[in-house]
Amino acid sequence: MPNEMVSSSTETNNTPSCESGQIVFERVSKTFATNIIPAVDQVSVKIPAGDLVVLLGPSGCGKTTLLKMVNRLYEPDSGEIWMCGKEIHTLPVNELRRQIGYVIQQVGLFPHMTIQKNISIVPHLLGWEEKRINDRLEMLMELIGLPASYLPRYPRQLSGGEQQRVGLARALAADPEILLMDEPFAAVDAINRERLQFELIDLHSKLKKTILFVTHDVEEAFRLAKRIIVMRAGKLVQYGTPLELVTQPANDFIKELVGSSNILRKLSLVNVNSILRAKENQSLDVSSSQQVARNSAVLRPEDDLRSVVSLLLCSGQESLPVKDSEDHLLGTVGYADLRGMLIANLPSE
Template identity: 55%
Template sequence: MSMIIAESLTKQFSRESRPAVDAVSFTVEPGELIVLLGPSGCGKTTLLKMINRLYEPTGGTLLIDGVDARSLPVTQLRRRIGYAIQQTGLFPHLRVEQNIAVVPQLLGWARPRIEARTNELLDLVGLPCDFRGRYPHQLSGGQQQRVGLARALAADPAIMLMDEPFGALDAITRSRLQDELLGIQRKLHKTILFVTHDIEEALRLADRIIVMNDGRIAQFDTPLAILTCPSNRFVEQLTGANDVLRRLSLLTVAAALGHGRRSAAAAGAVADLPPLRPQDDLRFALTQLLGAGESSLPVIDDGREVGQLTLADLRAILPQTIAAVGASQDGCNVAGAAPQT
């Protein structure tokens, strides 16, 4: 795990142009999954590439675990940073196993260690072992992305930079890979910077989101805060904040339960109520709450109760929504009772 601190980090490609990244400052805590979100051309890729020094900043500083990135030899820096990109960047003439082994080989790992690591990674990203001999063109887009992810993880870097890694995939494959990334992150606790311009992907994955606009940070906050307290019109429009039911569908039960994906287990037996899962969206949760005629429902993860989601939680997040649903049921697909208080 590594900590990343940017102070007034700037990249100006030419004297005539405006900075692509304009004096941005932020701190990423060790083990956080940060999503960089913003429209095309706002500077996401440029920011990412300054972190592994594919681009040298023209201003400001970047500290990695307290050390100025400029003071580190580039090779040493990149060893600690895995990089996965949208077009996967796989070498077409190398087999899957050779692609995964590129960095370990550069680092001079012994053959058996590379073998073992390759098997471990194929398993981690959900590819069968007999794929190791295939060439990239013999894989589907989603499978190529998995190999790209395995390759980025190969040398066990503390930091992962991921630039729209799932951008080219269909919705189902994409959502499966998002789940797997979250699963992997729960095991490995990397410090991850993940670029996307898809708000739903951002809300689903992020511990915190950096919203960028024109090279600047418009807001750096939790998914919940981005949706419920957008700092300006730009963020509001980006998240469609005036459409309350859409906002509910974008937030997870875990986000509404409070900090962290897993709160401490609550005491008490699980009644025979329809349980919610942390990854369920809040629109579904509202439907379940209203359908059951309950003011709270248990949230179950891995067979354990991790908290209770209450109507009050939802009301606190989106006051208008509950009021609207209470007044008339036709704003959403809610069957059953009106909310109890």
């Protein structure tokens, strides 16, 4: 047995992981001692395994509090949180935390440790063998796109964006099923933020981790999320896909959030992937047989619908093909889809 472990690949097989990364909140409430109003008020929500779910809301809405109750940095006053079929409070707290990757805005890299030591700290705690840790390090550095020559460096020698990438690698080190991210890109400059966002989308599609991502940035939320949980004053206001939030806002707060009267703004919030998924759900033919003109513009799943409109206008076509980064055709999106899915469904003012 031990020999097998040494020779095993970077893929983990004896991590105390669970079969699924589903998180379920059941009537979770939390009131801080310094406050009368609850920070989180009776929130019940189910996070499907493998989804990237964004907690969105203004500051003080309780989104960070909800997040930190998953790795028990805060304890709920009432309610239950289930992970992989276990209520999280039945596990020893540090064992639970080692199963959950945690990324925060200020990164919090350990300044006296090299990048290598920073990343490998949880695998060491879990008693991994050196060989396995080194394989994992190599794989993670490739994943976050930093050269292996960075491993002996110290955090202070890295730029802010690079530090946040290392923070992500550190959170992923022990191959957790669940990743908690608390405004991880808020302190990064705009150009790097966008790059990191697309890297995260890419990474999520490769790794299929359950990611719970906190932000107050509407664009960021819609860009990243498969589903969005909108919170306000400790309460869950709406839980749905970006497309659902835009087309069926639950109340005025959501309408204002997505820009009720501004169609272009709404288009900018929804991406091509949402449309493809919605077409799938309505069992429409995703890869419609429409002839794709040669040399025509190509859409990417992460493109927002506003750029789709401009590409459609420029190309003069009725629809355009969607291809992934490896040039596989994923389907087509055109005026008909936009009209059908989005604009027709917009609530009348």
